[in-house]
Amino acid sequence: MLNKEVSKVQAISPLSIKERTGTINIAEIISVLKGEITGLHIKQAFSIEAADEITANFTGNPGLKERTDGVPGQYIGASHYRKDASTYFAEAQEARPFVDAVFGNLLDPVRGVFDGLKRHLHSQGIELRLAQSEQGQANVCRALCWSGTGTYDLEPHDDVAQLLYGGNDCEISAVANNIVAALNFYPSMPKEGGNLRIWSHKPTVADRKSQGLETTGYPYSTAYLEPIPFYDLHLKAGDIALIDGGYVHGVTRHSINDKRRLLLNCFFGFAQPDLVLWWT
Ligand SMILES: O=C(O)CCC(=O)C(=O)O
Ligand SMILES: [Fe+2]
Structure with missing residues (x-):
């Protein structure tokens, strides 16, 4: 007999994926914010020289830490995952010099997207800013390497x-x-694996409750995802992916003998009709 938790039919939400080579543009970012694009993959979006320098700065960074929150990986920066606001913002503040050091003397490409989007939204009467509290302010990004040892580098x-x-x-x-x-x-990518897999499913509050994932959204089981179609973004160093993070997604396993899989990640979205927040 089917387990009660996975016996109901998960709603399928169609994916709208756009993949191309070039430079990310503001109209596409807005399309993701509006829900018109689920996954945007821009190939060769930033230079290999910048990618290599970021990777070298990550490897030698004194702020590099092992995650201890149940998600296997190494990181520089702060993650709000499973933290209250004061802990998160204090950690973000503390990690700022190390996040800055990831970019060294480079023009920070993540800050470039932030600044471009901020200018555009400002012209529409919408403010874009880093999330903040009395304890401090979010960083523009965090740097991460996943180290899952099962089917996924990072679980769905x-x-x-x-x-x-x-x-x-x-x-x-x-x-x-x-x-x-x-x-x-993505400053560094292995040759094989490490795909960003997006499932055709955007869980509701009730869906998450049925899986006991109300406040984590991590990890969705293989049984839960089994009936749902998915799409893999095959990423290379220098690529950018921008996705609707409400859809279930994860990272497929890559060989440990291959190159490091390094990403710079951040989140943003409307907190109010005239306010977009950005955090990590
Ligand atoms: O590593 C990736 O490609 C995805 C990262 C991700 O989903 C996350 O940080 O929440
Ligand atoms: Fe994610």
């Missing part, structure tokens, strides 16, 4: 549930009512 999850963990004292929790855009830059 959504990026919305985690906004509800810290309660309402955190201003980013309001974004959970809207689209949470996840912006990823």
Whole structure:
């Protein structure tokens, strides 16, 4: 007999994927924020020289830490996942010099997207800013290497549930009512595997509850995802992926003997009709 938790039919939400080579543009970013594009993959979006320098700066960074929150990986920066606002913002503040050091003397390409989007939204009467609290301000990005040892480097999850963990004292929790855009830059990628897999499913609060993932959105089981179609973004160093983080997504396994899989990640979305917040 089927397990009660996975016996109901998961709603299929169609994916709208766009893949091309070039430079990311503001219209596409807005399309993701509006829910018109689920996954945007820009190939060769930033230079290999910048990618290599970021990778070298990550490897030698004194702020590089092992994650201890149940998600296997190494990181520089702060993750709000499973943290209250004061802990998250204090950690972000502390990690700032190390995040800056990831870019060294480079023009920071993540900051470039932030600045471009900020200018555009400003002209529409919408403010874009880093999320903040009395303890400090979010960083523009965090740098991460996943180290899962099962089927996935990073288990299937959504990026919305985690906004509800810290309660309402955190201003980013309001974004959970809207689209949470996840912006990823890939400075180093293995030859095989490490795909960003997006499932055709955007879990509701009730879906998450049925899986016991109300405030984490991590990890969705193989049984739960089994009937759902998915699409893999095959990423290379220098690529950018921008996805609707409300859809279940994860990272396929890559060989340990291959190159490091390094990403720079951040999230943004509407907290109010005239306010877009950005955090990590
Ligand atoms: O590593 C990736 O490609 C995806 C990262 C991700 O989903 C996350 O940080 O929430
Ligand atoms: Fe994610």
